[in-house]
Amino acid sequence: KKEGKAIRCRAAVARKAGEPLVIEEVMVAAPKAHEVRIRIICTSLCHSDITFWKLKDPPGYFPRILGHESIGVVESVGEDVDEVTEGDTVIPSFMADCGECVDCKSKKSNQCSNFPFKVSPLMHRDETSRFMDLNGETLYHFLYISSFSEYTVVDVTHVVKIDPAVPPNRACLLSCGVSTGVGAAWRTANVEAGSTVAIFGLGAIGLAVAEGARLCGASRIIGVDVNPDKFEIGKIFGVTDFVNSASCKDKSVSEVIKEMTGGGADYCFECVGLASLVHEAFACCRLGWGKTVVLGVDKPGTQLSFSSFEILLSGKTITGSLFGGLKAKHDIPILIKRYMDKELQLDEFVTHEVSFEEINKAFDLLIEGKSLRCVIWM
């Protein structure tokens, strides 16, 4: 195999917490063994990019190349990579799927134990960086992807080969947010036809949960949000009822939902990242069989508290869901096919598209709550 060379290209570098990204020239090393260098076609902004961009306490890693929701083409591969080759269209996934460990082989989990998910700032295997600025300073990775760069290096366990016919500005959404929401309904909760579902927070994740629940045949999908405009967009994804949590005065949201559903929803999904909402969700999932799925990313260290009796007497389940419980290499192609077959809706999530130079605009739009997904074209 030929010795790869470093590539000089443009990347949007997060130099300091909360400060606009700086588009600059960087060096991207050749892929090492088991690694793939990808030319990013487009990337979209996920709220986790903002969470880690803002991180001051505990301090985040800077300078850093953020971005993890994307699609690209393999530019070159390192030693021992057989799964993909130059020119393949791929979706990078922040969750590894080695296919060989007990967990990857089990239907019960998507948490690869050979390459466990950590919020690491470096490559998975050797914990080093493939990025350098032109002064020779190391740039940190993000979620093993770093897609805010024209080229990036990703471990082959984090790469999913897909049908190149799919429009890239739709497929990239399956790299994180939409897959997480749809998967949470489909794989984590396994919503059955006829179920009642309550979704706390109708951002892209919450709406994707609705879309997943709709595809599973849920008969009632209750959306909860502080912004009443969310009901209109929610209806497109199957939301049948809306609760404006900002106008719940004499009753809590959970009481309202318990009344609406005659005792509680079969499945509740928390998609904001607020402990108080997890408690509300748990309170209004049905006694005996209700399941609450936690998807929102709260501040690191936030605690949930339940009395032992509350759990014991409830018979309810509460669970987390990382990437919607999906196995990247197995499930992303299924979602792509469902989109191509016009079952899964993706177009409606893309509210904005900008050029790479305008990447900071994508941040503003999401922070201001004006966008669901903003696609950034490289």
Ligand code: CXF
């Ligand atoms: C998240 C999942 C929870 C931890 C931080 C990153 N993934 C993608 O947005």
Ligand code: ZN
């Ligand atoms: Zn994400």
